[in-house]
Amino acid sequence: MKTTLRTMAVAVLASALLAACGGGTQAPPGSAPVAEAPSSTPPIAEAPPSAPAASVKRFQLEEVKPAEVVILSLQDLGLPADADSVTPSGAISNALLMDGTLRFSTPGDTGEDQEATLEIKSGAATTISHVLIRSQRLTAAQAYDDGPEEDGLPIPESPPLTVDGLGPNNTITGAPLTFRLQGIGALDLKDKSKGLVMDKNNNVLGRLEDFWSFNPTDSSFSISVSAMQRLLHTLPSGDLNLGLNFVSKDAEFAVNYDMLVIKQGAKVSGRLQSLNGDSVTMFAGRKILLKGYNEQMRAEAVVDANGTFTFENVIPDTYFLTWNDLRNPYIVSGSMAIFKNTTQASVTLVVPPNMLEANTSSAKLAAQRAGAGTPLSYVSGYVTQDGTPPPPRDIGTTEITPSARSATRAADGASATFSATSNGLGQDVITNINFTVPVGTKSVGVKMTVFTYEYPQYTRQQSIYNDTWAYSVVGLPATGLSANGLVNHSHYTQGRTSKTVCVDVTEQTRNAALTVSGFVRAINIGDYLLPTTTTVELTLACKGLSVSSARFLSPNANAHPVLNPIRTGANLPGPYLSIQQSDALPFGPYRLIQRSGSGASHTIPLEITYKPADAKITEVHIGISPDGGDPAFAADNLLGQAHTTDTPGKIKFPRLSLPTFAGSMLNGKLAVTVRIAGTVGDTPAISSDPAEGGKVEFDGATAFTPLYLAADVASLSGRRYGSRDAGGDSWATQRTINWLSNKPYRFDDISGKHVTQTANGRSILGHEGHSDGQQIDMRYADGRGGFGDALGGQGNGAQIKKLIDDAAAEVAGNAAQKPSLSALQAWIAANRALLDREAAHASTRVIYIGDSFIEHVLIDAKFPPGASAASTTIPGVTAWTKPAKVRTEAGHLSHWHISISARP
Ligand SMILES: [Zn+2]
Structure with missing residues (x-):
């Protein structure tokens, strides 16, 4: 067989x-x-x-x-x-x-x-x-530029930046560091350049200008061994961001780079062990793969002759570990959380008895898959570490009685339930699946359910109690029967996720019974409370119509990556889904500058697999919901859009345009669900049950951060300036829209629909950033109490420049009345006040302002070179110490830019 x-x-x-x-x-x-x-x-x-x-x-x-x-x-x-x-x-x-x-x-x-x-x-x-x-943590410095502005300027080319002295994965060690821009010749970068170390919460941890020295012969900056020691003392361990801003003395050259760096993570020592605790030494040379769920650290280590392996500099995160055995993937695997102050951790992965057989005959392999000799349920991994676990939780009335570690219920020969629940801290509990499908069986139903008590409070907080789960059903001719994840990602919008697959096994059981194997597993992370349970139910029949899988795909039909920003330097990770709330254009003077063609442009491919494959599908609806249950389905039948049905049981929409979803904007994440309807054989039309399956996945995620069109918000539409891009260019999170609503600023680009990008990761709007709905371009304050176009920066700052020149002429000519100087003083005061205010917010990641004359007047309080009173101090204005989060960047004479953290 x-x-x-x-x-x-x-x-x-x-x-x-x-x-x-x-x-x-x-x-x-x-x-x-x-x-x-x-x-x-x-x-x-x-x-x-x-x-x-x-x-x-x-x-x-696909990458x-x-x-x-x-x-x-x-x-x-x-x-x-x-x-x-x-x-x-x-x-x-x-x-x-x-x-x-x-x-x-x-x-x-x-x-x-x-x-x-x-x-x-x-x-x-x-x-x-x-x-x-694709690298998930690029070590190269990623140049930032905000792309061509309204004036159609060419995209600036930033010179490559070389950084010497970092260890593997950009680990900061005690070694001296050197930063060198390539091909710029001798440029005096000494006084105006800055470097900033920040953590993931936008806290400023260190300023490199306090530690580095400038070498004028090659325009490089170096941090000596002793300065490095001082800097290292001030930094916490773990994942850090480096922001580098190089600005020439005359402020005509300004470039920015972002880097992901690590300060000394934990050393993780691993060991393969048998069920009875003996070292397993027969897998020397096999690779163990390590994958960080949040910070995306991904590494491999080779098992040595003692059955041990080591990972260095593992940053705080929740990890999945597995071996790279292609015949028996995931059977040996586990999860671990590395705490903030952990320096040493040890992880044990249990190799089940059926894997300890060197014989690779097909009979033995079949026995391995069936889990022969392995107990039904056992602890399959342990982690110990010297770091401090999170404090005990008072879960109050939500406390549940620890139940049996796992349970298997075989109600009768026609069905069986396999489940795993972990009630121990960091304990990886596995339950093997073993189910016999008798000869002559037509179909097998598989229902995979993951339930967590961490929902709603702890998954919505994205807490450290981030339990992990996995299942794998082996032996059935179907896809989508294997998955792993962690509840912060999978259970943000609901406490229970279910997926149902109906598998046709007519061929497989024609002459013999079929053995279904695999496992379910659950790991309690952080503490032993609020466990997560993974369950697989198998039945010898399936009824009705079910969606086995539904997936958004990237890149889209125009070869543009969508939903997830692929450049991590300047963008916060997604996925982001643009939700249009209305087809109507707002009334008023600004209605003509609303979205242009936001409906059909920037589409997403959607692929749906359903069972039974011979059903005749007549309707496909898509719905959204903040809590997973009871989705709000749009009235549109998606079959009205281009689709293909070449493969039985599959519908593909190569360029899906999402319907509009009315309702309030959501400050959180939402789940997307498809529901299909059709006929199976001679039965009357039936629908799939959204509670049994149909959640749309993207890159392993089912929770999407919604983006809404800021220019459609009544209170904001009048504050949108500039030209329009296809698909709309002000898609923003609800929190970004709130941020804007509470400010007086006039704004331009935020993000494009579905954060569509070019193949190399530039926003479809032409920016290096602007792919997360939390980055806004805005007019400068005009110094007259508002944000008018002229002194706000229109025309590449032409009127600002003219004001500066006029004020300089007044000063140089010692004019009796100096109205332009007064206006310039007011312009400087208003913009410094707003930048001080916004830079001070904890939600602010970075602010970019212009180079050249903007830098000269705003920072140095000096008339620019070439003006009448060149390089003299502007009367009544003193130099300004700009906040650490404010950086100088080319291409920002017409606007300032802010990146904020404004998503769940
Ligand atoms: Zn920008």
């Missing part, structure tokens, strides 16, 4: 749609399979003219992340399920074809994007798949 096993893709990576790949460059549409490609795009099966041979196909796989086990259905890739061989090269060194799937593991994060090639042979045909492994 051949057991089909193509079901273990982690939800995060379950995606593997193909994109056309001509001559190595990805052609649009990004993730749209060929069947949906616009006619202008050559079919993926067609080799590009430069391809070596007609029998060689080239594919671009993957470092330190993952990736399992993709060959069928979904358009390849024969029985392909012969796979040969990896480049950054991927192990790959396997097994049970109709392509499997490979990705290496640890090097701080750079990595590339690999998988050559798959099937008979005479060869397929070459290109894979991009």
